[in-house]
Amino acid sequence: MLQVEGVSRSFGKLVALHDVSLRVDAGSIAGVIGPNGAGKSTLFNLITGLGRPESGTIRFSGKRIDGRPTYWIACLGIARTFQNLRLFPHATALENILTGEHVRLRSNLLEDLVRTPGQRREEEQARARAFELLHLVGLRRAANVRAAALSYGDQRRLEIARALASRPRLLLLDEPAAGMNPVEKDGLAELVRTIHRTGMTVLLIEHDMRFVMGLCEHLTVLDYGERIADGVPQAVRENPRVIEAYLGSELPA
Amino acid sequence: MHEFFAQLVNGIALGGIYALIALGYTMVYGIIELINFAHGDVYTLGSFFSLTILGALGVSGEVRGPLLIVDVGVTIIGAAMLCGIVGILIERLAYRRLRFAGRLAPLITAIGVSFILENVMQVWRGPSPVAFPAVFPTHIYNVGGVGISLLQLAVVTLAIGTMLLLEFFVHHTRFGQAMRATAQDREAATLMGIDINRTIALTFFVGSALAGLAGFVSGAYYQSTWFFNGFGAGLKAFTAAVLGGIGNLAGAMLGGFLIGIIESFATWKLGGQWSNVTVFTILVLTLVFRPAGLLGEVTPEKV
Numbered sequence: 001m002l003q004v005e006g007v008s009r010s011f012g013k014l015v016a017l018h019d020v021s022l023r024v025d026a027g028s029i030a031g032v033i034g035p036n037g038a039g040k041s042t043l044f045n046l047i048t049g050l051g052r053p054e055s056g057t058i059r060f061s062g063k064r065i066d067g068r069p070t071y072w073i074a075c076l077g078i079a080r081t082f083q084n085l086r087l088f089p090h091a092t093a094l095e096n097i098l099t100g101e102h103v104r105l106r107s108n109l110l111e112d113l114v115r116t117p118g119q120r121r122e123e124e125q126a127r128a129r130a131f132e133l134l135h136l137v138g139l140r141r142a143a144n145v146r147a148a149a150l151s152y153g154d155q156r157r158l159e160i161a162r163a164l165a166s167r168p169r170l171l172l173l174d175e176p177a178a179g180m181n182p183v184e185k186d187g188l189a190e191l192v193r194t195i196h197r198t199g200m201t202v203l204l205i206e207h208d209m210r211f212v213m214g215l216c217e218h219l220t221v222l223d224y225g226e227r228i229a230d231g232v233p234q235a236v237r238e239n240p241r242v243i244e245a246y247l248g249s250e251l252p253a
Numbered sequence: 254m255h256e257f258f259a260q261l262v263n264g265i266a267l268g269g270i271y272a273l274i275a276l277g278y279t280m281v282y283g284i285i286e287l288i289n290f291a292h293g294d295v296y297t298l299g300s301f302f303s304l305t306i307l308g309a310l311g312v313s314g315e316v317r318g319p320l321l322i323v324d325v326g327v328t329i330i331g332a333a334m335l336c337g338i339v340g341i342l343i344e345r346l347a348y349r350r351l352r353f354a355g356r357l358a359p360l361i362t363a364i365g366v367s368f369i370l371e372n373v374m375q376v377w378r379g380p381s382p383v384a385f386p387a388v389f390p391t392h393i394y395n396v397g398g399v400g401i402s403l404l405q406l407a408v409v410t411l412a413i414g415t416m417l418l419l420e421f422f423v424h425h426t427r428f429g430q431a432m433r434a435t436a437q438d439r440e441a442a443t444l445m446g447i448d449i450n451r452t453i454a455l456t457f458f459v460g461s462a463l464a465g466l467a468g469f470v471s472g473a474y475y476q477s478t479w480f481f482n483g484f485g486a487g488l489k490a491f492t493a494a495v496l497g498g499i500g501n502l503a504g505a506m507l508g509g510f511l512i513g514i515i516e517s518f519a520t521w522k523l524g525g526q527w528s529n530v531t532v533f534t535i536l537v538l539t540l541v542f543r544p545a546g547l548l549g550e551v552t553p554e555k556v
Contacts, residue, residue: 048444074446086441088434099434103446105427112426166446 001026001201002047002170007056007066009042016042018225019056024170024218029192029202031212034222040205041083043222044174048080049073060170075103079168081159083175083205089148093139093158096147097130100165133161137191153184157191164195171195173204177211189215213237258399260521261514266405266474268513269412273467274490275497275505276419277340277460283500284436284456285352290363291343293487294370295336295461299468300478301378302332304385313386325388325469332469333462340461341454349450367484374480382479385472408470415463416506422459423502432456436500485529489516492536498546507547 002024009017017039024030032040045051047058049070058066065073079100088096105126111119134140137157142150147158156176163171173192177185185208192215196202206212212219212233219236221229229239236242274296281289306328307313316324347366351359389404423429431452434442443449471486472478493512497504512532519531539546 050440050444069448070440070443071446071448074444080444082441086438086444088437088441090437091433095430099430099442099447100445102427102430102434112428113422162445 001061002203003057003059004043004047005057005059007043007046007053007058009039009046009051009053015225017046017053017222020222020225020227021056022220022227022230024201024203026169026201027199028217029196029204029215030218030220031216032203032205032220032222033207033209033212036207037224038222039225040222041174042225044080044172044205047073047172048078071103074166074168077167077169078172079163079166079170080172081156081163081174081176083178085155085159087147087155087159087162090146092144092146093134093150094127094130094143096158096162097133097165098126100162101126101130101167103166130165133164136164136194137161153180156180156188160191160195164200168200170201170203173202175205175207177206177208185211209237255398256521258397260517262399262401262405264514264517265510266408266513267517268493268510269408270467270471270474270509271486271490271493271513272412272506272509273415273463273470274486275493275509276416276502277464278491278494279497279499279501279505280432280456280460282494284432284453285348285359286356287348287359287363288491289343289348289460290360290487291347291366291370292460292464293483293485293490294367294374295339295343295483296464296468296471296486296490297374297478297480297483298339298370299332299336299465300385300472300482301374301383301468302335302465303328303469303472304378304383304478306331307386307388312388314388315386315390316388317390321388321390328388329466329469333465336465336468337458337462340457340464343461344454344457349453367487371480371484378480380480382477385476385478387476388473404474408474411466411470412506412509415466416502419459419463419502428452428455489532492532492539495536496539496546498549501546501548504546504548 004020004022007017007020020039020043022032032043034040042051046053046066049065049068049072052067056066057064060076060078063076065076088099091099105122131140131143134143137160139154139158139161142154147155150158160173160176176192177188180188189211192202204216216233219231219233220227221236221242229236229242274292277292278289281287281292307324310324310327312324343366347362348359351362389402389407391402393400393402423432431442431447432455434445434447435449435452439449489512490509493508494505495508496511497506497508512535515535516528516532519528523531543549
């Protein structure tokens with residue numbers, strides 16, 4: 001579904017990514033791990049069009065997407081969350097999700113102004129779906145709370161719901177468990193599994209080894225912008241380069 | 254007391270014009286945090302476009318009956334559309350490339366665009382004031398001893414009607430939703446599939462169209478226009494936007510009416526030479542004591 005091939009990107013003298021390749025198969029949960037500064041977020045930015053690679057290609061469903069505008073890639077079916085939340089802080093939880101659905105709505109300005117029956121039906125459907133998504137992430141009762149007023153964990157879940165609202169085929173989660181306690185992390189892993197069961201392809205970036213080991217079917221390890229390992233979690237965990245290069249004593253026995 | 258109400262009516266009508274201009278300042282600021290100093294000149298351009306259209310329609314004086322609505326309607330829509338297109342062009346040619354260049358470069362560019370527009374208009378229509386046909390019947394309605402003209406009623410109705418339409422547009426249409434999202438977080442908005450270039454262009458279109466509408470209204474109100482009109486009116490409308498809370502639509506409206514009323518009373522009580530002093534003193538006091546503006550805190554949402 002997603003194919004990243006030989007992608008490089010540097011910022012001045014800092015090489016953020018060097019010749020990185022990655023494949024995500026349709027219907028899988030894949031993870032990208034690596035220490036801080038390994039280039040994980042840069043990789044996500046390139047996939048979502050928030051920057052273009054200096055070399056290499058990125059394909060989604062066979063289409064070249066590297067260097068295309070972000071909104072275009074979003075319309076094609078890739079949605080993401082951010083490591084440091086990027087909700088619309090002054091909008092309510094419901095409005096945040098409705099904004100996420102924006103891309104899938106069809107009505108034009110004139111229809112909106114005269115409120116044609118078709119436009120109303122579409123708006124009702126959008127709201128119904130937004131409530132379903134709120135329900136999915138357990139925020140149904142917070143529908144009319146401003147995003148900024150939600151707890152940190154709830155904001156993270158809301159951001160996932162907002163990403164799903166655009167009905168993506170590929171969901172990118174950038175450190176979804178960051179700052180969560182172990183109980184919240186378990187809840188989140190369960191949520192990701194639930195989303196995956198609906199047929200969604202998921203690619204996530206994570207720090208927490210325990211979290212990805214239990215969740216992902218495929219892992220790619222980055223270190224200083226280079227791919228040092230790639231494979232099923234068990235193989236990656238036993239890869240001497242991974243242990244040596246960065247996991248070290250952190251590796252759970 | 255009589256004079257008091259007469260001045261109040263004057264101030265409200267004047268304020269309606271400021272409010273229409275202030276909406277454009279506040280919308281553009283809300284979405285790209287730029288004080289578009291060329292906005293006042295788009296307003297002047299609106300009065301010149303109106304003149305041209307009125308000329309083409311053969312209107313040179315008062316119009317009565319249903320023709321009034323047709324002529325005024327065609328002129329307003331024409332002038333608003335043309336100004337909207339000018340607004341899009343300004344954004345496309347002057348501001349878009351500077352979107353990531355910090356705040357000073359676009360600000361100075363805005364001042365430059367203002368000069369260009371003023372000089373183009375001076376070449377086009379000459380350096381002296383130009384007469385504007387008095388399209389509205391001059392009949393004055395007596396409301397409790399205070400004279401109100403049809404024109405004054407029209408100004409206030411147009412301003413408030415536009416404001417309501419705009420509120421609906423921003424809060425209940427997909428484009429409005431895109432605008433609000435872009436104002437809050439441009440990057441996140443683009444990840445929601447929102448084309449921010451288009452959204453920003455649309456914001457400029459709507460804001461500039463409102464300035465065009467204000468240009469027609471002020472031309473009809475003062476029966477004259479001038480290439481340099483937008484400089485002073487623009488600054489006062491900007492003051493109105495700041496007073497109401499820049500980035501806030503209702504605030505721009507409230508600020509516009511307040512500035513109009515204050516200016517009108519200052520002219521009456523202190524004399525015309527003091528009206529600008531009073532208005533800009535208010536700007537300074539607002540910036541010092543309540544930088545977020547009157548409605549800035551109650552509804553912090555931009556656009």
